[in-house]
Structures are given as C-alpha cells and as structure tokens.
Amino acid sequence: MTTTTNPETISVILRRRSVRNYSDKPVDDEVILQLLRAAMSAPAADRQFPWKFIVIRDKEMLHYLASGLPSAEMLSEAAAAIVVCAAPQDAFAGRVEYAVMACSCASENILLAAEALGLGAVWTAIYPNPESIEFVRYELGMPASIIPFNIIPIGYPICEAPVTDRYDPDIIHWEEW
C-alpha cells in the first residue's frame, strides 16, 4: 500500500481564501466543468447525491443577481458563477440537513479546485435566507422543490488574497470535552 503524500494539496487547502475581485480574463467552459467534476466528488450520506448546478455566464444576469442579493456585488465582476442547488428529495432520508451537508462539501470542493487552478472564488450565501432563496429561484426558473443554496462567482484574481493562519490550538480537546 503506497502512502504517497501530497504536500501541494495541504498547501492549497491552507491558502484558499475568499476572492472578491476578478480581472476581465474569461474563464473557459472546460475549466468550469473541472470545478463541477470536483463538486460531484464530494461525500454525501449513503451516496445519495442531492445536488444540481446552474452555470451562469450571461453578464446581464450576473449584474441582476448581484443587485438582488446581500453582499454579492462581486458577482457583477465575475466571468461566470455557479449556483449550487440542493435537492432534499434526492438526499438520504429525504432530509434537508443531509442535502445541506453534501452541498456544503461540494461547494468547498469547488472553492479548493478554483484555488488549485489559479482562479478566485467566494461562497455567497443564498440559503438559509428565505428572500434570497425566493429571488434566485424565481429569476432562474427553478422548481419549488429545489433550494438555491449558494452562488459562487468565478474569475481570475487581480491580486493575491492575504493568508492569515487560522490555527487555534485552544479549540482542540483531547479524549473528551
């Protein structure tokens, strides 16, 4: 059994940060599909995958979504965005909690894959805000059974995001609380 280690991956995980400013360099569809392939490799309870994705490249729609969502102004600068959608009916036991956990892991995979590919991205919350969910669901023509979970703008960063060490030994307990 080989146990090759991949220090590069640890480095990508540690330096991933929210990137909110993007150059006007376009992002190829092939690159977007690499991010989605990463998303679909996330874990989900009982291997029931409760996720769907909407890719938005239309500049007018990106501006419009930016105007209707809190703290999402960076969407209007992005080359594209991925809306991660939760499908609770496809989740283990049909429960929204399992859909939320799986979609969170899929989203983290997108963010890490973006960092690995030299892109910038940031998790912009839709869930659990009811107004944001209703707005995005309506604008993108989504059925009521699907929860627009977050929207992740994607673009090439115009500067390096500062990386601070978030390690905190005080929140680690040993053997018991």
Add this chain to the structure above:
Amino acid sequence: MTTTTNPETISVILRRRSVRNYSDKPVDDEVILQLLRAAMSAPAADRQFPWKFIVIRDKEMLHYLASGLPSAEMLSEAAAAIVVCAAPQDAFAGRVEYAVMACSCASENILLAAEALGLGAVWTAIYPNPESIEFVRYELGMPASIIPFNIIPIGYPICEAPVTDRYDPDIIHWEEW
C-alpha cells in the same frame, strides 16, 4: 499575478473516497494536527468560526462509540478519530444552519487532507440524529450548547478504495434551470 495550477490537488479531490478499513499502524499526533489545521482553513460566514474538535485515541472509547452509533463499526479499527463539533452560538447570526455549513466544509477539508497524507477516513454522521447527538454529548462530557456533528475515524488504509467517476453532465444547467 501568477496562476500556477495544482493538478495534484484536483486529483486528490477526485479520488477521495470513504475508507472504512485501517491497518494497525499508529497515526502521529502531528499528523492529526495537520488535519485540524486544514479543518480550520475552511470558510465560514462572516469569518465566524463555529467549530471545535475532540481527538480520540483511547481504544476503549473508540470501541464504545462504535457500539453506540449506527454504521460506525469502523471506529473500533481506527488509530484515532476526530469529533467535529458545531457551536451555533459562535456562528454568523447565531444560527445552526451556518454552523452546519462551516462544519461540513471543515470536515471535507479533513477528509481531503487525510487523502493527501496517505490516510483513510470517512464521515460518520452524528447530526442530525437526536439519539446519536445525545449519546456522544454524554459520553464525551460536552455542554448542551455544543452539537457533536460527526466523527471521522482516521487510519492508514489496508487497501485502495475503488474510485468510480461520479461526473454527471445531466445535473448541470446552463444560464437558467
């Protein structure tokens, strides 16, 4: 602006799978701390980090937890386990949903870092099962304000997990649902 790509990281994301069988090779505390450093680099809304961690290496406790949790029998084989704990009061707006999303991302980082370091791991659910939450909280002496979220057994794998391609182009929508 450099845009170095890290193909190795994409490969780790794509090949990460649940590993449920471990050799008896011990896992150094230093390695566990690398996993926890990765966990603490996950995103959380408004940079409010609603997570805590309990590291369990005591074999007797690992066996006991294995006996009291559904589908957690692999805990008794593991060299160690990490209990990811959610602290909703520390999350954005004090909401459990934000704690669940952040703890999910932290857990995915642990699973990916384990894969990168040649370890095997698997997400064993505690949340949202009330009996499992109560059982772990009581056994590990956790306060009522903290939710034991999942338990991730860690060990060196005894075989390669088979990797199937989970990519499904049919769940990708373009520009709208």
